[in-house]
Amino acid sequence: MELKINKDHFHKAILDVSKVVSSRTSLPILTGIKIVAKDDSLTLIGSNSDIFIERTIPKVSNGINMFEVYQTGSVVISAKYLGEIIKKLPEDIDLKVNENQTVTIKSGEVISKLNGLMAEEYPSLPEIDLRNNIRITSGDLLEIIKQTVFAASKNETRPVLTGVNFTFQKDLLTCVATNSQRLALKKYKVKSNVEGSFIVPSTALTEILKLFSHESVINLYATETNMLFKSHTISVYTRLIEGSYPNTSGLIPNDSKTIVTLDTKQLLKGIDRASLFGSERNNNITFQINDKSKINISSKSSEMGQIEEMQYIKNITGNEEIRITLDGNFMMDALKVIKEDEVSLHFNGSIRPILILPIGNESQLQLISPVRSQ
């Protein structure tokens, strides 16, 4: 294998596929990046065995040739060292691999030799049937992921809850994530010849948020065990989580005793302030309504002190007396992914979950269970 390549494009591609590569892995070859050079294509692959990222380098970018393959072949090179060296080299890179897998990298007056590994030992990509696909713009896909993935469980005791459940049914995609104390749901209309439910690991979705930010159209392909998110230059293969996702539709209340409309940003700032004494594990915030014009947001630490504030209610229907304690971090996570200026909070007493809906957008809903009163 022998080739010449543009330094910056090579470095960008290495960074992309390195996102899932770890230096601590039970399979040492996965600390490396697989590079495959064919006559007219150059492909990099990185993996943590659950997720594979495949990145092709375009032959021509802005009218300039990005690489030239003199001799085809493939090799696996340490992701850490390859990334560090390519970043620091002064100019275009000549890369050559000999029969002992020694990789010689030249750039200007700099020569480096790295010990490579046999590409044949690298695990192969999951097999995916490319006939049935769903096309979706990257902007929409990223929004769907952002509005749900945060609500998935970080706790491995119920593995299905660590993913987001993608359900395709009659041209409607429904994504749900829950950790059983809070739930985020997003609906999205999309032409699809796929039917069924797929639990996609949050870890894969988080990588997708970083990788596809500049891409325009993404194709989704699903099998029973894997899902592929594929754009022009990047493919992300992820193993699906096995098991049945719980039926969550029964959790969402149909009517509410009290509905309050508030300013989204103001509410977020108020909860942020009230989180003064909170930690990541315990951030109890109390909401109290005594009359129909104002809501009181407060928190308290017996040791340090207390904080409270009033916010004006834009609209209220139903019961005008409420006192409920919620996890402030869950509330902030929910409000951060709402783009609308106003939000409605739907209460059903102090021990039932509250429903949060953006005003003027029916595609998104969130549910948060109260904390037992202090």
Next chain:
Amino acid sequence: MELKINKDHFHKAILDVSKVVSSRTSLPILTGIKIVAKDDSLTLIGSNSDIFIERTIPKVSNGINMFEVYQTGSVVISAKYLGEIIKKLPEDIDLKVNENQTVTIKSGEVISKLNGLMAEEYPSLPEIDLRNNIRITSGDLLEIIKQTVFAASKNETRPVLTGVNFTFQKDLLTCVATNSQRLALKKYKVKSNVEGSFIVPSTALTEILKLFSHESVINLYATETNMLFKSHTISVYTRLIEGSYPNTSGLIPNDSKTIVTLDTKQLLKGIDRASLFGSERNNNITFQINDKSKINISSKSSEMGQIEEMQYIKNITGNEEIRITLDGNFMMDALKVIKEDEVSLHFNGSIRPILILPIGNESQLQLISPVRSQ
């Protein structure tokens, strides 16, 4: 104590004095900030018992009144909670302390109560004789610190080496830092009626680098046990390190077998590249000269591979054959604080320290001991 204060100025002052405040301290009152309100002045103090930072808030800034004291007094408030709450409050702040040291903070519709501590329990500032001082511009002082402090020891076994030795003698300030493997020295002409040597802890100097970046003139005052760095609004009191600083003048070679002139930035980049296989603890870089035109910079990892590059020598005098192994991190630290375009390396064989001098600047020198050959 009762006062009204501009939010942003208050927050900036809290951040400044909080720099040395730790939440883990053997003296609980030091987790707090002491606030002293007099009729026409407002002062904040933070400390870790070795260093005190005192910050006064100017009464008027850009023609606007910054604060109004309605009732004088003093209190100690948790630095962590005070900083967090003030940052998030919407507007100007009303602060009131009652006889139980409960601090009530109001801003717009937000009210917070924090449990304060008695100001009388806060340790007092070191006593400093303000008659003898040295005036120095902040730009010059920060440069002197930057060019020396990095070379001080991180290891507490010889406490004197963890500081920078300031020597005032006949209108000349000489600053020296060494960890016994490398040394940085800076000379600076300054009018001074102070004579003597003072070992200033690196930790204090590092805070000074952050605190005085926008100030113009700094006055230094020294006693046998403390030094004070004082600008218009900020005073930093630091305990000095006890003991005698080693005499380092004998270490600096008077002549050299080989002197090589190189481009400073190119050399730094080359060493950075050669550090590919290095870690923070071990980053051996080999320099080799075989003929008078080029220097070879290389490093090697038996497991991962090797890297080497050639750089052109601008000028060479003396012996033309050299091979020496140095700590690449020490070399990079030294080159980073040299502003001149060219640098000369003075060699005396492979087991004697090398001397690094900026070309055209005699106020600064650095010395680095070689590593035993691998």
